[in-house]
Amino acid sequence: MSKSLSLLLFSMKEISNQRIYQTLLAILIIIPWLLLIPTSLFMMDLGKVFMDMLFTFLHLWLLIYIFFLAAPLLARDIEMGTCNMFLTLPMSRAEYLWGRYAGVVATILPILLAYLISAVLAFEFAERTWPGYVLSGSGVQFTYGVLLILLPYLALTAVLFFIASTATGLSETTVFLFSVWLLCWSIPPVLGAMQEQNVAAKNPPWIESILQFINQLLPDISSSQISLHLAHHIPLENMAVIAYCIEHLAYSSLIMIVAVLLFQRRDLG
Helix, strand or coil: CHHHHHHHHHHHHHHHCCHHHHHHHHHHHHHHHHCHHHHCCCCCCHHHHHHHHHHHHHHHHHHHHHHHHHHHHHHHHHHCCCHHHHHCCCCCHHHHHHHHHHHHHHHHHHHHHHHHHHHHHHHHHHHHHCECCECCCHHHHHHHHHHHHHHHHHHHHHHHHHHHCCCCCHHHHHHHHHHHHHHHHHHHHHHHHHCCHHHHCCCCHHHHHHHHHHHHHCCCCCCHHHHHHHHCCCCCCHHHHHHHHHHHHHHHHHHHHHHHHHHHCCCCC
């Protein structure tokens, strides 16, 4: 446990010292205030528009973090043999992978906190500037949504580790991770369209079955219902939220266990 904790802290220091991380942190403090400008151009539902923009940017910067900070770190470890330095401490491969995963996840928290604080303050300003157009408590609703939307990205990070456990380098890891991300966003709307009678009549049932199977293997990155409900101040059902959290946490754990099993069988020579 102490070895994994040491690697966690080392990973946090390694990522946070990168220029892109520091730049991202600065941008996330400013962005909520900049988004107030396009929000002011709308005639009504300013709070909803502002929250939708913030949620959209949340997806964007989490994706940037995974692709441009987490993926290069892990791919470099394996491609350049840096991981061998940790494995000779001695540290088991399982401890190494879990330590790196915990470090990558923990390093999200400072920039997530900065984004949340800035957004909540921006909501407070918007409520005073546009009374009646921004509902009270929007900052709390947004915070709740951010914490829930973060969970699928923890699952996507686990998918990154699963891919990297067998991939040969950064290029291969990025291509496969991008493919997974693309499927996460594209399959749900396709399935939704296939539910329409005129579309279902033109496609054989086995196509929908295959898409349903693939969709079950992927995390729900969009979390569209969460952002939609919270932006409109529609309460979320407690049981649905609990099931959502368990699903993504269980998915992350299972994928990481499989990644560890694959990594233990890998030849790092």
